[in-house]
Amino acid sequence: MDKLEFSKEYFNIYDTLSCGQTFRYNPFKDGYLVVSNNVACYIVYENENTVIYTEHTDYFKNYFDLNTDYSLIVDKSKSYNIEYLTKASEYGKGIRILKQNTYEMIISFIISQNNNITRIKTIIKKLCEKLGDKLEFMGETYYSFPTIDKLALYDEGFFKSLGFGYRAGYIESTAKKLLDTDINSLYKLDTKTLKSELIKFKGIGGKVADCVLLFGFNRFDSFPVDTWIYKLYRENFCGEECNREKITEYFLNMFKEYSGYIQQYLFYYKRENKEA
DNA sequence: GGCCAGGCCTGAT
DNA sequence: ATCAGGCATGGC
Numbered sequence: 001m002d003k004l005e006f007s008k009e010y011f012n013i014y015d016t017l018s019c020g021q022t023f024r025y026n027p028f029k030d031g032y033l034v035v036s037n038n039v040a041c042y043i044v045y046e047n048e049n050t051v052i053y054t055e056h057t058d059y060f061k062n063y064f065d066l067n068t069d070y071s072l073i074v075d076k077s078k079s080y081n082i083e084y085l086t087k088a089s090e091y092g093k094g095i096r097i098l099k100q101n102t103y104e105m106i107i108s109f110i111i112s113q114n115n116n117i118t119r120i121k122t123i124i125k126k127l128c129e130k131l132g133d134k135l136e137f138m139g140e141t142y143y144s145f146p147t148i149d150k151l152a153l154y155d156e157g158f159f160k161s162l163g164f165g166y167r168a169g170y171i172e173s174t175a176k177k178l179l180d181t182d183i184n185s186l187y188k189l190d191t192k193t194l195k196s197e198l199i200k201f202k203g204i205g206g207k208v209a210d211c212v213l214l215f216g217f218n219r220f221d222s223f224p225v226d227t228w229i230y231k232l233y234r235e236n237f238c239g240e241e242c243n244r245e246k247i248t249e250y251f252l253n254m255f256k257e258y259s260g261y262i263q264q265y266l267f268y269y270k271r272e273n274k275e276a
Numbered sequence: 277g278g279c280c281a282g283g284c285c286t287g288a289t
Numbered sequence: 290a291t292c293a294g295g296c297a298t299g300g301c
């Protein structure tokens with residue numbers, strides 16, 4: 001078992017896990033058990049540090065983006081001198097953008113549409129318990145995220161029985177199409193082209209594509225516009241546009257290659273502070 | 277009990 | 290190209 005330590009100022013456990021980028025974590029002992037794809041870690045505060053216990057050190061070093069200096073990102077974020085953004089980035093400065101499994105992000109964010117985070121977690125949990133492998137870490141049982149090959153064996157009716165609602169058909173279609181997709185060729189595409197490819201999958205529109213770009217492909221020149229960002233744009237940025245793609249363009253033009261990070265600060269702040 | 281949630285698809289202009 | 294209307298389900 002390896003132990004990774006990191007100062008907690010720019011690595012807040014709760015903020016990082018609950019800001020809506022991952023749905024696979026649960027309270028465990030004094031911290032959280034975090035699962036990604038088919039591996040797990042235990043994350044907990046010890047004194048002034050955030051500590052990760054894992055048998056997959058390289059995976060979680062990358063997963064938690066431990067080689068990036070987030071103080072620079074927060075400083076950049078504040079340098080725009082936009083009051084709301086400055087408050088948001090100070091509030092969320094402990095968030096780290098997780099580098100997650102691409103397939104898991106595609107399936108998870110299709111499920112996420114027009115849905116709330118609590119229920120997204122429930123659906124994904126059921127999916128993993130049903131189709132994932134039963135594994136163990138620190139005496140605790142957890143389940144891997146199902147492989148695409150496994151997902152492609154099931155149909156719409158099956159996913160509906162797990163509570164997917166109208167998204168069930170999207171999952172069947174997309175899982176089967178992913179089987180015939182060379183994922184490595186997608187990594188080579190520039191962000192705009194990649195987005196246009198992602199949108200070809202059933203159940204992936206502009207917003208889900210942006211989330212997959214950000215969390216599953218680590219493209220920071222992406223800016224997901226969901227209902228919270230839509231509200232923020234109009235209430236806190238005096239925006240007039242109604243078209244979400246145009247709102248994405250508006251923020252991309254403003255924040256460029258920092259868009260992904262900044263979107264997350266804004267999203268989390270808006271969602272946590274409903275009156276702000 | 278009604279509104280809303282990390283929206284997308286389809287069919288009509 | 291744009292836009293309404295419909296959509297499953299459960300959290301709050």
